[in-house]
Amino acid sequence: MHCFRSRKDILKEATTHISFEFESETATIGINIDHPVNQVFSSKTLSVGDSQKGMAESEYILEGTYSTAAQEHLYLETQIIVAHFDEETQALFIEGSMQAPFNVRDALLRSFKNRVKEIVVAPHLSGGAFGGREDFTTQIALQASLLAIKSGKKIKLKLDRSYDLPHSTKRHPSITKVKTGIKNNKINSLEVDFLLDGGAYETISSIVLSRAMLHPGSFTSPNILVTGKAVQTNTPPNGAFRGFGAPQIFFAVESHLDHCIRQLVLNEIDFRKNNLLTSESASLSSQKMGGYGVNLVFEEAIDFCSYENLKLKVKEFNESNRKKKMGLGIASVFHGTGYTGFQDIDTPISVVLRKSVDGGVTIESSVVDFGQGSHTVLSQIVATTLNIPLDRVSVKNINTQITPSSGATVASRTTTVLGTLVEKAASKLLASMGSKEESSVVESYHREEPFDYETMQGHAYENYASATTVSLLEVDLVTYSVKVLDVYMALDVGRIVNRSSAEGQVQGGVLQGIGFALCEEMKISDTGYLNESLSQYAFPSSQETPNIHIKFIEDDTAKPKGLGEIPICGMAPSIANALEDALGVRYCSLPITPEKIEQALR
Structure with missing residues (x-):
């Protein structure tokens, strides 16, 4: 059960008025490989x-x-989500710490499909992840979004360490x-x-x-x-x-x-x-x-x-x-x-490189940087390929409304998969670098190699x-x-x-x-x-x-x-x-x- 109030003292007072009725059953704690009784x-x-x-x-x-x-996981920054619902446009805006902004958006769309017309998710730079912001973040986003819709107010849901540690995956x-x-x-x-x-x-x-x-x-x-x-x-x-x-x-x-x-x-x-x-x-x-x-x-x-x-x-x-x-x-x-094979088959991903009139290049993708240095690495690949100084390359802030889906920032895939994409895009952009006009390149990836998830072959x-x-x-x-x-x-x-x-x-x-x-x-x-x-x-x-x-x-x-x-x-x-x-x-x-x-x- 979760209780929410605008002030901590009011929240503590509110919880004293809540009582439960429940039946106690034997809990299954831990696993036994010789006598598995679990579902x-x-x-x-x-x-x-x-x-x-x-x-x-x-x-x-x-x-x-x-x-x-x-x-x-022991990430430095605990889980945090900010949600705001615009009643006039029926749009829901989410920002916070996460590894998979498009996954969060899609989960919210399924949950609020009859209440919200548009959902925009914008992750910020986070202090560590290690997988801890992959699926658990969606739960926090759902809670914050529901409160924002019901209250009509901007909701900031931040887990302190005493709550984050026992409740996160x-x-x-x-x-x-x-x-x-x-x-x-x-x-x-x-x-x-x-x-x-x-x-x-x-x-x-x-x-x-x-x-x-x-x-x-x-x-x-x-x-x-x-x-x-x-x-x-x-x-x-x-x-x-x-x-x-x-x-x-x-x-x-x-x-x-x-x-x-x-x-x-x-x-x-x-x-x-x-x-x-x-x-x-x-x-x-x-x-x-x-x-x-x-x-x-x-x-x-x-x-x-x-x-x-x-x-x-x-x-x-x-x-x-x-x-x-x-x-x-x-x-x-x-x-x-x-x-593991099957996921990229169903999830085409893309990156965009945009060259400005002054020759600067911006990378657009949904790769989140939470301390692992992915934005630096992608920028280095672009700068090296185009033979331009590193400070001429920037990374656009992620926003699911305007940046392309590049998949989740998980599975040690960023430098391999996304790095290859930005390198290909930069090679195509090279021909226009001498021009004073704006230009852009979209590079997409869709894994074609077969993999059968049922047999685990391929x-x-x-x-x-x-x-x-x-x-x-x-x-x-x-x-x-x-x-x-x-x-x-x-x-x-x-x-x-x-x-x-x-x-x-x-x-x-x-x-x-x-x-x-x-x-x-x-x-x-x-x-x-x-x-x-x-x-x-x-x-x-x-x-x-x-x-x-x-x-x-x-x-x-x-x-x-x-x-x-x-x-x-x-x-x-x-x-x-x-x-x-x-x-x-x-x-x-x-x-x-x-x-x-x-x-x-x-």
Whole structure:
């Protein structure tokens, strides 16, 4: 229930006069992969070969179960929407923080189709998003719009942190069962059973499930079976979050394969080289991976971090220290750029470039900048293509009435998809740059490659980025605290447009990944979240920031690939793998807190 008043003191007084009558029922809190009793939002199966036969033919079979927790986005600016309804024109005006202005507009049109003639949405620059302003913002916009229509006043609906944190969507908690069959030092069979906690309402859980299932680890096998479900629980809904399901499933599969290597005493470097995806490998949707291949990126990372020297450093440290132990962990990941296939098929997108009489160029699109630097990157592409100074390029403020729809600012798609469009548009505009007349170019994109959402087969993504993360950490055996000392990351993300922005994406992903692995968890009971404030929610600070070493495997002729999400995907498994290296214990549940470490060691 929501109450609204013009002043906080009146609002508090009003709430004291409200009473409820309700019947208490047993709440479903959390998920159980062995005894699922929840309503299923979405269920999918993907397979290659015959996993049962592959298991039967394997020399060794190892199984494990892994879980991850709900993670808060922690964007700097909380959710805010301003709504104004013009009674005379029957027009509704919306501004605020969001990632998908046209999605917000379309939702409002469906909701108020008999009351409103026109809806205009104008997002402003926002302080962070990470997926938290993708679908949840629509709810805030609906509430503010209804109040504006009913009251006839301009409504500003701003969630303070104490309300935003317990009510906004979170990263989906997950449970994953992994079973591997090893034969002749090869993965002969891989079975992954993946379960997502969608919360009370589906939101976009089925789409998160689809992406996760198309990223079941970076290893090849002739026999793969991936089953997945997104189910309902009686908790606040979960939604989009950086990585979109991939960090959860990569944690499980990459952790499990590393554990297999240790249990079977295999050569970790050779095993990974022989089993990692190559550029010629096919994804589970039958799409060629392309690029350098996860295997070559792995080799670059091993050379870049001087892996053998690091191993020696760990060995010498552990031999001379009783109260602290070091560990070294590796994880290789990939990530598809853009929407999962079917979305761009039904959603043509456009950008417009306008040249003024003085030679300045304006970019018009619905790309929202919330700190990731997308406006700078798009402007750089235009300036470079037209060979003009960067300050001669500007970005028009977004307004759904006058700017074209370019899709949502999500899925690491901006530089790849929209960057390609503005580059093409700028190339066409080049011929008119010497003219004193105004001119404009419209460039549109419509994905034509087939993708069947029911079978999950076809061209799932624009391209695939890949990365290998090497984490060096230290564990205090008195406090059981973990300090990540160094993170080395080699990445194939195509052409780098803005190095500073690209490095910032990696650095942010590393720190957010450390939080996901070691401390962040929205704890919940049948009465609600138990840590509803930042004073109760543990997250990494600047003091927990490790030394971050980045190597981009650059190709100036290549198309840019998605960079926003892949840095976080390998952090949790590399940390879990490093902890087993340090302590000889496999930690299968995130976050790996000091309490869990102490319990396992005792």
